[in-house]
Structure formats: structure tokens, C-alpha cells
Amino acid sequence: MSAEEERRLARVALTWLAEPGTRAVHHLVERHGPVETLDLLLDGGSPAGWLHTTVAARSAAGDARAVAAEALERADRLGARLVTPDDEEWPAQVASLAALRLPDVSRRVDGETAPPLCFWVRGSWPLGEALDRSVAVVGARAATGYGQHVATELGYGLAERDWTVVSGGAFGIDAAAHRGALTAGGLTVAVLACGLDRPYPMGNAALFDRIAETGLLVSEWPPGAEPLRPRFLIRNRVIAAGTRGTVVVEASARSGATQTARRAIHSNRVAMVVPGPVTSAMSVGAHEFLREHSKARLVTGVAHVLEEVGRIGTDLAPLARGPQRATDALDDEARSLLEALPRRGAMGVDRLSARAGVDLRTALRKLSLLEELSMVVRRDDGYALAPPAKPKRAAAETPAST
């Protein structure tokens, strides 16, 4: 076995002995390399006590290197490949996880956010290339029709503009985002929290196959690994750090989606949130996240998302604007005169100028201007608003909303 194969095997063995993201293991690999780290741990030389017992417990169930070799064979049969930092397609940006520290960590899993040791990948695209220009769209599994609609639109719009749509392959928002990207004929990547041979949830199996055909299925766990609960949180750090930004579409009060957004913020990525009806339980977590994180950005569509993640000067969102009104161009006197005109009937210029607070000479000048713009009509009994047919009148007629 070549030295390189040794290193690859060791990385696989290490992710089996200790969950991905374990800082102690990452530090050892950084210092001694994967092979030496594996030997060290197997010889019981773990720095942390809990890591020692974990390694011992896992080892009791089998030989780490043998398990790793078998995993590589299974992956081969599955048409999946192992990607490590030694490979050209390794996504460099995940290295930023080495610096990720979440505030007020209560569970150990929130503290174990080290970079991945390796990825299992199914699909033809080079992983790094696929993630280079990517945005994550994540959210509730129990999504509403509203949330699924928005997620699909985002997935479609981003893919249409050659952005890779990354998500977790779950029911609800994740699936909608993946499908939107697929519909646009774009690139989408599902980052799973289990082995690629047993994608979770099974109900999305067909979706996963479609994704693998044109995009990528990715996981840090070897074939056969189960979607144990903590693994979703461990996986979320990769979705956050592997993309330029994370968009949360719907999230209940206690949601993993906001955990991904939290990891995005603390990895100096853009965390974006789509608001929803305050009457919807599926938006409670989204709104709370916006209230708690001043760095989080409210986005209402793909234009806003592109504004956040796009290169400066490009992909800018147009500011929301109401219909431009003909009266916008008028100066204060002209507008005052227009607004002083009665809804029905005409008014003499003397009364009109008094009512508008504009002197007579100015009033006459402005009124003839308004006449040319066919906003007012001159009659024997004075001036009147132009007939309803003209759209201008509506503008002059409607008082501002409060």
C-alpha cells in the first residue's frame, strides 16, 4: 500500500473512531499527520480522557484499519469516491472551520467544529468546483406551502444564475430547494449526515438519485453510517462553511436550520433569513434569529440573496419601489395647485392660488404647465382635474396612506 493510500485509509479510520469535527483529532492530524495520529490513538495515547474511552469503545467493536478498508470497498461498489485534502477537488474553504468557535456551548457537539478529515462523494462534478460559487438554502422539515414555494423559487433562481444550491436533503425546505435547482437544470449538492449508501430520509431516495446524476451527494461518514441525531449538527457546520452564505427559509422555535445559520455567522459567512407570517409557527425561529443576530440579513428573494453573496458591484438587488407617478416630476407649487383642485368641477384661479398657498402669477404659470402635461383642463369656470381616463387623475385624487 502506497504512503498516500496509507494516509487516506488512516483518515477514514479516524472518522470511524471519533466523530467528524473532533478538535483533538484535528490538532493531532495537523501536527503528526493522519497515519501517526491513528497509531497514537490506537495505542491509547489520546490527549482527552473522553476521547480515550470513545476510541477504546469503538476499537472494541472492530479493527479500525480493517473497517476503513471495507468502507472504501463499499464506496467503490457504490460508485462513490473518497476526497481528502490531498486531492485537487478538496474544497479549501472548509479550513475556516478550524477558527469556528460558537458562543455559549452547552453540548460537546457544539464545541467539536473542526474541519472535516475527508468527504465521501457521489457524482461527477469536482467537489471544490461545485462548492466554489454556492449558497445554502435550509429550513424546516415540517415546512408550509408558503415555505416550500419560497425555497423552490430560491433554488430555481440561484441555479438559473449559476449558483450551486447546497442543502441537507431533508423533507420540506431542503427538498424544495434541491428540486428548484434541478428544475432550473442547475447544480445542487446534498450534504448528508449518514453513509451515501443509506441516504436519510429514505422517502427522498429518488431525489438523491436525481441529485447524484447531475450534482453531488456528499457525506463525512463512511458507507453504512447511520443518521444518529448529533450527526445532523456536525454536518451543519459543513453546509455553513462550504458555502458563501446560508439562507433560512422556515424555522420553528427549536430548529437545526438556525443552527446552520449560527455556524455561518461565526464562520464569517452571510446568514440570511426569509421572514414569514408572524402567525406561522414555522417562522418563529426565523424571526427570533433575525432579532437575536444583528449580522443576520433579512432577504425576500433571490435578488437580495445575490446582493449579499454576489461579488461587489454585480448581482445587486433593485430597491423595492412603488409605481413612479407623473406628479413625482412636479415642483412644490405645481403639486400644491394640483392637490388644491376640487375632486369634481372647476375652481377659479384666484381661489385656487389662495387654497394652494401659491401667488397668482406663479399659479397661472404652473397651471398652464399642468395643462400641457394634460393633468388639468382649463374651462370657462376655471381649472379642473383632467378627465378620469387619464391615469394622472388617480394619482392626484388618492391621499397618501397613513
Place this chain on the structure above:
Amino acid sequence: MSAEEERRLARVALTWLAEPGTRAVHHLVERHGPVETLDLLLDGGSPAGWLHTTVAARSAAGDARAVAAEALERADRLGARLVTPDDEEWPAQVASLAALRLPDVSRRVDGETAPPLCFWVRGSWPLGEALDRSVAVVGARAATGYGQHVATELGYGLAERDWTVVSGGAFGIDAAAHRGALTAGGLTVAVLACGLDRPYPMGNAALFDRIAETGLLVSEWPPGAEPLRPRFLIRNRVIAAGTRGTVVVEASARSGATQTARRAIHSNRVAMVVPGPVTSAMSVGAHEFLREHSKARLVTGVAHVLEEVGRIGTDLAPLARGPQRATDALDDEARSLLEALPRRGAMGVDRLSARAGVDLRTALRKLSLLEELSMVVRRDDGYALAPPAKPKRAAAETPAST
């Protein structure tokens, strides 16, 4: 006529000669008092050219003092009273308008944000007292069912907690907020942009009568004054500065409601915005305001509003939380073991400890703990999750949403 009556008459005359909020007039009144200011303007001694022509034009239509005297008589017949800074019930907080400067002023009306010279009031409450503990709830006239529901809830909830609900008496959100407050038997104030004898819109006439019975109808304009378009913007500065904060419920892209919130922010009041579906045109302005103003606060209900405007330490909103789970209390080892258990059937402690990555002795200790908490059951063939009847199982069973 007493000196005081002279001053009151002068203030009324001044608001007829020049629209309320005119800075030049405010400065003169501050320096010379209302009576001298009136004489000065009538003698053509206006500082600004446009003010000169405005005064001249209005004077041409009648004698300012005579018009003012007639307005006072009309108000008397109407059961309305004039309130000036000389009166005890004057709301002191509107003085902050003297410092209000809006950025990038395009129309003159946006620059004329001086404090009011006087108020016309209908209703028995002292104006200052009514506005002391008040919140403004404003929004679109073309409100959706969602917006009206939220505005009614806010009006009701605030009134229920003895906060005065202030709005503009318009259709849609304004009316819903007023009605919510009335339903709670609370105090509500409608600030109008026209004379109290011809409230606009006419369709809310019945509502205005109900408000006047238990709350207040307020206007800067004398009886007979019409709801000219610019007056709504002029009025909005009073809603913003007269309250502790302004809540925008629904606002289209070009909305007067966000103009009120803008005036609130620049008057150092709290500007709050209720988000909505991004698919709704009636929320476009609300979301854009949140994106443009970092000081604006997203609120989802009365608890959040109270948190913003309430005295520090009181009226605090509870943080949105998901259901507390029994597993929250567990340490890492116990949780790992629980999560390593198969969905169905039992598992031997050796395999279990290996799968969970917990050494055997710890595993046995934690498992007996879990057994006491009736989260797991011991069987001849090992340990299993407690039967479905127990809610705990659902928690252990459901993987985190992505």
C-alpha cells in the same frame, strides 16, 4: 380679548396662513411669540420668499384673525377644544420635533417638521396624559386579512396593558388597531390630517365617533380643513413624535406608514416592523424598511413591542423556545447511549457502548440512570427505548431537522 386669548387666536391664524410644521414660522414664534409673529407675517415680513407668497396668497382669501375666530366658534359648536403649549394638557414630547431632520429631503414637506403650534382635540381625556404611555400602530390602507388580524391583536394587547394606541384613522391597519384597542376597552387616539368636523375617510365616521367617546380625535388643522395630500405626511410627524414608538404592520413599497416610522427613528423613538409573507405586496415596504434601517426592530407581537417601549426591566418579552425535552437534562454520554439505541428491539450493552462510543462501565452507569428516568427499559436481550406511550421516545427518535 385677554392676552392669552390673543395668543391662542394667533396660533390658529398662523396654522391657517402656513401649514403646520413650517420651520420658519416655528422659529419666529419661539423668538417673538405667536402674536408678534402673526403681525410680522401679515405685514409681509416673512424671512423666506416662498413663505411670503404663501402668506400673501392665503391672506388674499380672508382676514387671518377673522378666519381663526370663526374656526374657534366652529370648534365650540363641535364640542372640540384648542390645546396650545400654554395648556397643562399639552404633550411635551412633541417638542422633540424641533430637532428632527430627515436625511435626503426631496420635497419641501419633508423638511418642514417643526413642532405643532396647536392641537384641536375632541374627547374628554387630557391630551398629554393620553399620549404619555402610547404606541403608534400604522400601516397600509389596502391591508390584507393577515395585516388586519395582526393590527387588531396589537391594538387589543397594548390597550389591555394600559398603553394608548395611536393611529391615523385610515382604512385598513389604522382602523384595525383603533378597533382592537376599543374592543379591549382601552384608550385610543386618532390623529387626523383634516378638520375634526369632516373626518377623513368618511367611511370611518362611526369609528371616529366611538373613538371620541372613550378616547381622543386630534388634529393640527382647524375645523373645515380638507385632507389635502401633503397634510398626511405633515400629520405623520406628530404620530411619530407623540408616541414612544411606531409599529408598522403592513406597508407597500411606497407607503406613508414607513414615512411615519422614518420620522420615529429620526426622533429617537423606536421604529418597529411586523414582517409578513415575502409573497405579499403589502409587506414589501415593511421588509425594505427593516433592510434599510439597522435601528428598526422586527417584532412579531405585543410582547416584543412592550420589550421595546416598556420601561427597562418590565414588560420583557419571553424568548421564543421550543418544547423543553427530557433529553435536555442528560449529559453527553447518556444522550449518546439513548441515541445509539435501535428504533425497535433491544441491543446488548457491549454493542451499545461501542456504537455510542462510551466505555462499558460508564455505559452501564448511564443506562441504569436512563432506566430510572424510564427512558429505556432493560430486557433479557439488552436495553431498549421505553415504549411509545412515553413522550420521551419521540424526542429520542426524531433526528434534528437540518
